[in-house]
Amino acid sequence: MSLVTRRELLGHAGALGLGAAFLPHAARVVRAGESGRPAKGETPDGVVLEVVESGGLSHYSYFLADTEAGVAAVIDPRRDVAAYLKLAEEHGVTITLAIETHVHADFVSGARELADRTGTARIAASVEGGADYGFPIDRKLKDGDTLEVGSVRLRAIHTPGHTPEHMSYVASTKGADRPWALFTGDFLFIGSIGRPDLMGVKNTEGLAKKLYQSVQTAYANLPAALPIHPAHGPGSPCGANIQKPKGTPTLGRERDANPYWRIEDQADFIDALLAAQPAIPYYWPRMKQANAAGPKILGDRPAPEALDPAAFEKLIAGGEVQLVDTQLMFGYAGGHIRGATDLGYNEVMSLWGGWTLDYDKPIALVVPETADAVGPQDWLARVDLTEVRGVLKGGMTAWVKSGRPFDSFKTMPVREVHDAFPTDAMQLLDIRQPSEWDMGHVEGAKYIFLPELPKRLNELDRSRPVVVYCGNGYRATVGASLLRKHGFDARTVPGSWDAWTAAGLPVTTPKSPGKPSDTTRLSA
Structure with missing residues (x-):
């Protein structure tokens, strides 16, 4: 493994735009994914491993099942758990474990939701690093503890740094020594590692040092060919410049190519790591607090109430709700209710809803005519925006046909x-x-x-x-x-x-680029 110097890493960071995270794709009318896809890498006979991706947050959770034993686990579940329930039904298994890698800061965990909805899923979480929870944990895990999912054995590896309690899990088959999957949570990503600056300035340096030690030692005895399964992909602010995997991502590839694995000096590692991090979303402390205290269980919620234009106008007239439009960019420009915040009908509204909406106000929704309100309701709930009072029945077409006023604006090519x-x-x-x-x-x-x-x-x-x-x-x-x-x-x-x-139009660049976390820039 060749080493990388601090200067080389920072040059790499600038060239690749390290920290240019959470860039949304063009919005389109799509529903939240309610099924998984096979995770990369081979699994033993009778074992199913599927990844459920939450777009916008670039979050990956994992459905792991032994179909012969009829049991399954979900690692790092999201709050809307329908995808896991559907997978369990498809594979004829019962979900018996909801496993956390750490106390998440970027979304609300679905572990309690899954336990409530199934009645069979036990919550397993780390109690390393002084972790404390405001709700019952069925399996309080320490380094080296194991969980069983039928024939699958999951061994907990304490990997602190992103958070003090962070755990990874290495999967093997009971009675066999060869591991076949490594769930890295927010510790190791493709081309990056988890950020250590989410628990305040006074804790950042200490966590960065722990992260350095985790990089040096935590996976030292694991084989290079071991496939890795992180909790986030490109677009997540949980790490700087997370990459898209090429082929099956393995631990060996990260040891060779991940720039943070190639820094020998601790001070250089910390300096380069902290310099690369993007801005921290405003709503993350709220997510962290909710996950530690215990997220409110939502249950099987009905779709938001559909209101005709007159009832919807009455709902939004008093200023007690915030109006959220989810039309796509041309639809919103062409006609919207004055005062509406537009988030576009796409899972990325989880991220930008958390950034821009008022957590103290219920939501009134406008959705495209070809879409339903269940998608936005689920996507917003992932960041704890759960109170949707109503949706405009018939969308903007019904509003306009009712003779009510609307706003529009010019777009420029x-x-x-x-x-x-x-x-x-x-x-x-x-x-x-x-x-x-x-x-x-x-x-x-x-x-x-x-x-x-x-x-x-x-x-x-x-x-x-x-x-x-x-x-x-x-x-x-x-x-x-x-x-x-x-x-x-x-x-x-x-x-x-x-x-x-x-279009090949002219571009200008600053002479001295700043840190990705510094959101001030001189205009040119």
Whole structure:
């Protein structure tokens, strides 16, 4: 294994945009995935291993079953547990374990939900590192403890650093020495490792040191060919620049290619690791607290009540609810109820809902006519936004046909933006991540990171239209909706940066890029 120096790692980080996380794909009308897909790597006869992906959060949970024994476990379950119940029914097994790798900060755990819905699933969680929970843990795990799922044996490996209690689990068949799967949670990702800065400044350095030790020792005796199964993939802010696997990801490949596995010096490791982390989403402390205390059990919830335009207007008129539109970018621009925050009908609304919505207000939903409200209800619940009071029956078509007022705004193609700017007649606003700005932006644009828009409105001129761009248009629509709610004449650039670069239009870059976690940038 070749070593990497701090200078080489930081160069690698800058070249790859380390920290450019949670970039949403173009929104489309899709329902939350309610089934898994086979995880990569071979499993013993009679054993099923499927991954259930939660888009937007880039979260992977794992359904592990011994079909001959008729039992299954779920590792790091999400809050909406229908996918696991469906898999259990398909494979004819009973879920007997809900296993946590750690106390999650980016989503609400579904372990309690799964235990309640099945009546058979016991919760297993680490009590290493002083971990304490406000709800009953059936199996309190320490390093070296084992769990059994039929013929499958899961051995807990304490891997602190991302959190003090973090556990990995290595799977083998009872009576056999050769392991065949390693569940790494938020400790090891493809091309990255978990961030150590989620428990406050005073704990960061200590956790970073523990993370370094975990890298050096935790998996030292495990074989290189062992397939790994992390809890997150590309797009998650839980690590810097998490990669997409090529083929079957193995421990040996990470030992050779993961830059953090190749730093020999502890101080260089900590320095480079902390320099690479993206901004921490505002809502994460709430998730951490909820998961430690014990998330409220939601049960089998009905779909939100469908309200005709008159009833829906009455619901939103008093200001006691927040109005969330989930139309796609062109639909929202073409017509929406004034004051609505647009999140687009896509699982990524989990992330941006957590960033932008008010946790103290119930939600009133508008969804596209071809979609249902169950998807958004599930996606928002993943980040503890659970109170949806109603959905507009018939969508915006019914609202418009009822004669009620609606708002709309202009969109601008990239060539029109290029021809118009710089100009005193409009403001061009880049709302992407700091690392995206550093990799290239439009000359003359102002920079404000999307989640910071509501508290930085005074930096924009209300007398001039604001033209908003992002990576592909999704976040631009979110940003425009926030601005319009505060009285700005905001417009969007469909396709945004993707379209700009595809058209070969000019790009400028800063002379001195900053840290991904530093959300301030000088406009150029």
